Amino acid sequence: xxxxxxxxxxxxxxxxxxxxxxxxxxxxxxxxxxxxxxxxxxxxxxxxxxxxxxxxxxxxxxxxxxxxxxxxxxxxxxxxxxxxxxxxxxxxxxxxxxxxxxxxxxxxxxxxxxxxxxxxxxxxxxxxxxxxxxxxxxxxxxxxxxxxxxxxxxxxxxxxxxxxxxxxxxxxxxxxxxxxxxxxxxxxxxxxxxxxxxxxxxxxxxxxxxxxxxxxxxxxxxxxxxxxxxxxxxxxxxxxxxxxxxxxxxxxxxxxx
Amino acid sequence: xxxxxxxxxxxxxxxxxxxxxxxxxxxxxxxxxxxxxxxxxxxxxxxxxxxxxxxxxxxxxxxxxxxxxxxxxxxxxxxxxxxxxxxxxxxxxxxxxxxxxxxxxxxxxxxxxxxxxxxxxxxxxxxxxxxxxxxxxxxxxxxxxxxxxxxxxxxxxxxxxxxxxxxxxxxxxxxxxxxxxxxxxxxxxxxxxxxxxxxxxxxxxxxxxxxxxxxxxxxxxxxxxxxxxxxxxxxxxxxxxxxxxxxxxxxxxxxxxxxxxxxxxxxxxxxxxxxxxxxxxxxxxxxxxxxxxxxxxxxxxxxxxxxxxxxxxxxxxxxxxxxxxxxxxxx
Numbered sequence: 205x206x207x208x209x210x211x212x213x214x215x216x217x218x219x220x221x222x223x224x225x226x227x228x229x230x231x232x233x234x235x236x237x238x239x240x241x242x243x244x245x246x247x248x249x250x251x252x253x254x255x256x257x258x259x260x261x262x263x264x265x266x267x268x269x270x271x272x273x274x275x276x277x278x279x280x281x282x283x284x285x286x287x288x289x290x291x292x293x294x295x296x297x298x299x300x301x302x303x304x305x306x307x308x309x310x311x312x313x314x315x316x317x318x319x320x321x322x323x324x325x326x327x328x329x330x331x332x333x334x335x336x337x338x339x340x341x342x343x344x345x346x347x348x349x350x351x352x353x354x355x356x357x358x359x360x361x362x363x364x365x366x367x368x369x370x371x372x373x374x375x376x377x378x379x380x381x382x383x384x385x386x387x388x389x390x391x392x393x394x395x396x397x398x399x400x401x402x403x404x405x406x407x408x409x410x411x412x413x414x415x416x417x418x419x420x421x422x423x424x425x426x427x428x429x430x431x432x433x434x435x436x437x438x439x440x441x442x443x444x445x446x447x448x449x450x451x452x453x454x455x456x457x458x459x460x461x
Numbered sequence: 462x463x464x465x466x467x468x469x470x471x472x473x474x475x476x477x478x479x480x481x482x483x484x485x486x487x488x489x490x491x492x493x494x495x496x497x498x499x500x501x502x503x504x505x506x507x508x509x510x511x512x513x514x515x516x517x518x519x520x521x522x523x524x525x526x527x528x529x530x531x532x533x534x535x536x537x538x539x540x541x542x543x544x545x546x547x548x549x550x551x552x553x554x555x556x557x558x559x560x561x562x563x564x565x566x567x568x569x570x571x572x573x574x575x576x577x578x579x580x581x582x583x584x585x586x587x588x589x590x591x592x593x594x595x596x597x598x599x600x601x602x603x604x605x606x607x608x609x610x611x612x613x614x615x616x617x618x619x620x621x622x623x624x625x626x627x628x629x630x631x632x633x634x635x636x637x638x639x640x641x642x643x644x645x646x647x648x649x650x651x652x653x654x655x656x657x658x659x660x661x662x663x664x665x666x667x668x669x670x671x672x673x674x675x676x677x678x679x680x681x682x683x684x685x686x687x688x689x690x691x692x693x694x695x696x697x698x699x700x701x702x703x704x705x706x707x708x709x710x711x712x713x714x715x716x717x718x719x720x721x722x723x724x725x726x727x728x729x730x731x732x733x734x735x736x737x738x739x740x741x742x743x744x745x746x747x748x749x750x751x752x753x754x755x756x757x758x759x760x761x762x763x764x765x766x767x768x769x770x771x772x773x774x775x776x777x778x779x780x781x782x783x784x785x786x787x788x789x790x791x792x
Contacts, residue, residue: 220739223605242721299577300570325720325740326601329579330560331567331619334533338568338646344533345649347560349714358649362532363715364560365666366474367656371532373649383721384714423576423613427595431605435746435765440758443772448780451731451752452788454768455696458729458750459671 205257205355208264208315209250210306210333211243211278213271214326221326228426229296230326232268239274241388242321244281248386249351249379250319251282257355260284262313266294266305272404279399280391286402287313291409293420299327300423303335308415309407310340317358318378322347333380339415345373346380463491463552466521466543468536468565469512470557471529472499476511478669479557479622484516486584486620488628490594491552495634496521496543498529498536503638516628521546523639531648533561535641537568542639544573544615551615553584553594558619566617575614582624594618603726603747623669623726657715667699667716673727673745675701675718678709679734679755679774686711688778689733695785701725701745703735719744734774737762 215221215235222231250261263278265271266289275286289309294301310318318337323330330347337344345351348360348371358373363382373379391399409416441447465487469480475497487493495517497504501524504512509520521543528535544551554575556566563579570577583597596618598607610616667673674696676689686706693700701718702711718725720743730748735741737753737760745751746765753766754777763769770777 221601221604223600223607228607228609299567299579303567303571323721328720329563329567329577329619331563331577331579334564335567335571335577338537338571341646343647343649344564346532346564363657366561367654369532369651370653371649371651374647376647377649382714421613423570423611424578424609424616425612427608427610429600429605429607432603432747435751437764438751438767438769440763440766440769440771442758443770443777445780447754447770447772448777448782449784451754451768451770451777451781452784454750454752455672455729455731456788 205254205317206260206262206313206315207250207254208262208310208313208318209247209278209283210318210320211247211263211265211274212240212324213237213265213267213274214240214324223429225429227296228429237270237273239277240321240324240326242323242325242383244388245383245386246319246321246381247278247281247283248389249381251389252386253317253319253351253353257353262287262315264306264309264313266290266302272406275404276399277391279402279404280395281389282395284402286404288404288406289412290406293409297419298422298424299329299331299335301419301421303332303339304415304419305412306332307336307339308412308419310336311415316375317353318342320378320380322380322382333378337378342376342378343373345371345377347382348379349382349384351379351381351385464547464550465491465493465552466540466547466554467493467495467517468540468554468556468562469495469497472497472504472508475508479559481515481627482622482624483555483557483620484628485625487555488516489625490584490586492518493628494519494521496540498523498525498539500524504636509634509636513631513634516631517634518631520634520636521639522636523641526641528641528645530651531645532651533564533568534645534648536565537572538641538643538645539639540565540569541572542641546637546639554615554617556617556619558621563619566619570617573615576611576616578609578611578616579619581618581620584618599747601743604743657713664693665697665699667701667718667723667725670699670725670727672696672698672729672731673701673718673725674698674731674733675703675735676706676711676733677703677735678705680706680711683711685775688774692731692733692778692781695782703738703741732762733778735762736760737765
């Protein structure tokens with residue numbers, strides 16, 4: 205079973221993050237770049253899903269040149285091959301562009317299952333997996349907190365605003381997983397050494413066929429990005445037995461109008 | 462006048478604060494038309510009257526058929542049919558900025574050759590370029606605000622619940638039934654649905670509540686988290702939690718407030734035993750008033766709290782419950 209995993213390099217959410225307000229794009233140079241944590245779980249879920257089904261796991265990323273680091277990490281943790289799409293024309297790519305790029309790359313891989321995180325920690329739209337499923341005609345089984353397969357059908361549990369849904373999806377399918385689906389795998393020295401011998405293919409837009417051509421065309425433009433004034437520290441008191449009454453008074457004062 | 466399609470969902474769940482937000486935001490830039498998924502009988506007269514009261518000038522309805530049991534693809538087909546039925550004059554399609562809404566919106570944007578804009582908190586006609594709608598977005602939990610517009614095709618816009626005012630009521634909303642004839646693409650089948658474990662049937666939804674009471678690791682245990690629920694009960698508030706509380710198993714994951722959980726902006730956010738990690742603050746820092754209780758006087762949550770109380774949640778919550786009971790008795 206061939207499984208493709210979508211991973212993304214993002215600015216570390218443990219630090220202050222920045223926008224380049226001139227271009228309206230995420231300023232990726234001013235924070236440490238890390239793999240989106242949920243994508244590391246997606247990789248673990250993909251490896252678990254493939255167990256017993258003669259798996260071949262391919263990690264796929266799109267990003268700046270340095271984003272190869274996130275797929276290399278996937279190789280060290282157990283992915284068999286990696287594909288990086290990098291092209292200066294994709295800087296600041298919107299959701300429609302990104303979906304076309306990822307779909308075009310997946311077309312060449314022909315996976316039985318695509319596994320993604322339910323949303324990235326920077327863009328955070330949570331729509332990209334469904335959009336890739338739309339372009340490729342894959343059965344969309346997204347936002348799953350648990351997932352398994354018998355090699356023919358995906359079984360999983362989806363959580364959304366309407367409740368918890370038990371679902372089944374025929375292969376080929378696209379799965380996105382939430383934080384509950386799998387624990388992050390840690391690379392050992394042996395894995396890191398083995399990763400050096402695994403194939404990492406780097407592609408540009410021109411190598412993605414008609415999907416690449418469509419992806420070159422932005423569908424949205426950012427007019428401006430401004431930092432909102434930060435909240436400031438208010439009054440801090442030590443509990444003297446009256447703090448509960450103060451809290452109650454502030455709540456009443458803030459909601460009675 | 463430009464028309465704006467508003468996807469209000471399946472008939473059984475079509476009326477919510479999210480619906481009001483969509484119709485209200487749409488009315489600011491054009492004529493709101495509600496699109497609702499129904500059975501073959503179409504929408505009930507009560508639903509149509511209520512959609513009109515909330516501002517819909519027309520209702521497009523369609524029977525999802527087999528799509529009713531499938532994930533996303535039925536709704537996408539319905540909206541595609543609504544776009545087709547309208548012909549020209551379509552300014553935008555609005556969907557709720559919910560888990561399912563954004564997925565439906567993304568697929569629709571590709572289907573109609575449009576653009577997808579998410580986490581939108583305001584929509585306006587823009588300056589100097591009439592007819593091109595400008596979207597305002599909350600980015601990274603309100604740390605940044607961005608403005609954008611579509612440059613190709615019809616924009617599909619995912620609107621946050623609880624934004625915008627109510628639309629003026631329409632006199633009536635004529636109903637058009639749409640025929641969904643095309644075959645559906647491969648899809649996942651929904652075998653069963655049950656309510657989320659922690660929904661708390663009589664509590665307001667986390668994303669739209671006026672008051673949110675949230676617990677963190679500082680509550681100490683599942684029993685300690687019960688204090689959070691008691692305060693929420695007394696205030697008619699929604700219950701939230703930090704990621705640490707969820708990971709410690711004190712409560713269900715669906716309560717998680719933060720970057721990878723629910724993003725909230727209530728009038729009052731009361732954080733009990735939450736230290737205020739950056740990824741949590743991303744989910745609540747646009748709340749109007751933030752009140753925090755934490756044992757550690759150095760906790761980062763105090764940097765953004767209007768009122769911070771250094772103390773033990775287990776000592777302060779009983780005081781608070783007593784005060785709330787007294788206030789309740791007095792009013």
